[in-house]
Amino acid sequence: MRSLYAVYRKEMGHYFVSPVAYVVVSVFFLVTAFVFSQYLRAVVGQSFEMGPDFDAPTQLLRAFLGLLALLSLFFMPMITMGLFAEERKRGTMELLMTSPIREVDIVLGKFFASLTLFAVMLLPTATYVLFTWLHSDPQPPLRIVLVGYLGVLLFGGCLLALGSFLSSLTESQIVAAALTFAIFLFLWVISFGTRDTESVLGQTVQYISVIGHLEDFERGIIDTSGLVYYLSFIVFFVFLTVRSIDSLRWRRA
Amino acid sequence: MIEVQDLTKAYGPVTAVDHVSFSVNEGEILGFLGPNGAGKTTTMRILTGYLPATSGTAKVAGFDVATDSMSARRHIGYLPEAPPLYPDMTVGGYLDFVLRIKNVPAANRRARITDALAKTNLGDKRNELIKRLSRGYKQRVGLAQALVHDPLVMILDEPTVGLDPKQIIEVRHLIKSLAGTHTIILSTHILPEVSMTCDRVVIINKGKIVAVDTPQNLTTQLKGAQKIRVEAQAPEKPFADLLAQIAGTSLVKVEPARSSGHVTATIEVGAGKEIRNLIAAKIVEKGWPLYELRGVSLSLEDIFLQLTTDDAAHAQPSN
Numbered sequence: 001m002r003s004l005y006a007v008y009r010k011e012m013g014h015y016f017v018s019p020v021a022y023v024v025v026s027v028f029f030l031v032t033a034f035v036f037s038q039y040l041r042a043v044v045g046q047s048f049e050m051g052p053d054f055d056a057p058t059q060l061l062r063a064f065l066g067l068l069a070l071l072s073l074f075f076m077p078m079i080t081m082g083l084f085a086e087e088r089k090r091g092t093m094e095l096l097m098t099s100p101i102r103e104v105d106i107v108l109g110k111f112f113a114s115l116t117l118f119a120v121m122l123l124p125t126a127t128y129v130l131f132t133w134l135h136s137d138p139q140p141p142l143r144i145v146l147v148g149y150l151g152v153l154l155f156g157g158c159l160l161a162l163g164s165f166l167s168s169l170t171e172s173q174i175v176a177a178a179l180t181f182a183i184f185l186f187l188w189v190i191s192f193g194t195r196d197t198e199s200v201l202g203q204t205v206q207y208i209s210v211i212g213h214l215e216d217f218e219r220g221i222i223d224t225s226g227l228v229y230y231l232s233f234i235v236f237f238v239f240l241t242v243r244s245i246d247s248l249r250w251r252r253a
Numbered sequence: 254m255i256e257v258q259d260l261t262k263a264y265g266p267v268t269a270v271d272h273v274s275f276s277v278n279e280g281e282i283l284g285f286l287g288p289n290g291a292g293k294t295t296t297m298r299i300l301t302g303y304l305p306a307t308s309g310t311a312k313v314a315g316f317d318v319a320t321d322s323m324s325a326r327r328h329i330g331y332l333p334e335a336p337p338l339y340p341d342m343t344v345g346g347y348l349d350f351v352l353r354i355k356n357v358p359a360a361n362r363r364a365r366i367t368d369a370l371a372k373t374n375l376g377d378k379r380n381e382l383i384k385r386l387s388r389g390y391k392q393r394v395g396l397a398q399a400l401v402h403d404p405l406v407m408i409l410d411e412p413t414v415g416l417d418p419k420q421i422i423e424v425r426h427l428i429k430s431l432a433g434t435h436t437i438i439l440s441t442h443i444l445p446e447v448s449m450t451c452d453r454v455v456i457i458n459k460g461k462i463v464a465v466d467t468p469q470n471l472t473t474q475l476k477g478a479q480k481i482r483v484e485a486q487a488p489e490k491p492f493a494d495l496l497a498q499i500a501g502t503s504l505v506k507v508e509p510a511r512s513s514g515h516v517t518a519t520i521e522v523g524a525g526k527e528i529r530n531l532i533a534a535k536i537v538e539k540g541w542p543l544y545e546l547r548g549v550s551l552s553l554e555d556i557f558l559q560l561t562t563d564d565a566a567h568a569q570p571s572n
Contacts, residue, residue, distance in 0.1 A: 098303050
């Protein structure tokens, strides 16, 4: 546990001492702010057309959470690409692997640090959501906001876990980033166009898709199947990363 | 302190380390001498638990590096070939991180860092970012990293590479001063380094141990022979015959030089025998233009050739 914390601390230092965190967080803030104001305008316009039955705050929140997920697809590979690729390239992997510290501590320390960075990225965006929530009448349940953000955080966690695994496979950061993006995009769009929810195949494809599970969270529902999906996705790729790091010893470096 | 038994490491068909056995006593400095690709780094990586051995056993501080790796690693300080540094960290912050992953309790960390900085002469660089340091300083930070947790065993892979002559001397002094309280293995391909710092030397070539000896004995062997290089414009066969005649039974190797019509010869002669004047006189007497005639100090390669008699028969001189 102490070793895990040591790695976590080192990673956080890496993010917040260098410009990495500040650039990523502020660019993310900027883009989300712009799109949020556009969404707000669109939803307000729609609500005038649709009349009192239109649930503008919920529509806005759902669209915005979807946007956060989409943007994280672009931002996460940039964060994860260096997690292990850089350590391997710099030779610091040799220090970590000859110290009395388990591989799982290295991987989890890095995973939690990157998840923290993601949470820090999400934090400022919550201010717009809370602002609209405060000024909505009637107010949608706060639970929708909180669960929605939990969903996005889990979704980001999946991306980070997959990204760290791919980063452990290669010394090239570009390859790691491109693969993370491509594979995750594939898992995202896999269910597109499957209207067939009757057959086993159709249901399987629906279940595999990473974005499908987010929709429940966006409605404020913690669906067990979604929760299990995201958590097992994360655990699976963290496990693969640990195995991959361990296998470095057996490969000719 | 370190026991290595029949250690073998094979990468597919290539055997990098081939049934290597040696031991290092407590407080001793053992030099690992060999050309690049001899298996020095691989052996060190196995000892530090970075690589698993294909077969054989290695024990560090009484712990098997394969079956009880965590316990063994606790007692090892390791400086890899490239110092494993994080450029964004300060020197002090980096050493603190190293102490944390080496499981050193918080109470001792400050004192350990100050001590390591003092030993490596880095006291004034404590708050400097590592990326702003010069190559020599980075190497010293790498060295500080290997000794900061006061390990029983230090494994240093080419600790003086990339340093300027003054720094090399400093590092050698530092390593010597660490002996006694630490058991040290260091690798190098520089012979004087070994004779200056090490108590014992393991010479390794193509994954096999060629010799284990004290540096004194090695240097004696080294000084026992010298080499002469001759370049002249002459027909190859008579040239070789002439040289063989002068040098007697010693080894003479003749080959065509790069420029046409030139031949070069490498002659090994016994210690204290001066035949260069004789060679010059004879070549001039034959009327062959003489372009070069010089004594060559024996390189490490030559010692290998001397030590590995099977190899010497069919090996080509390196220069």
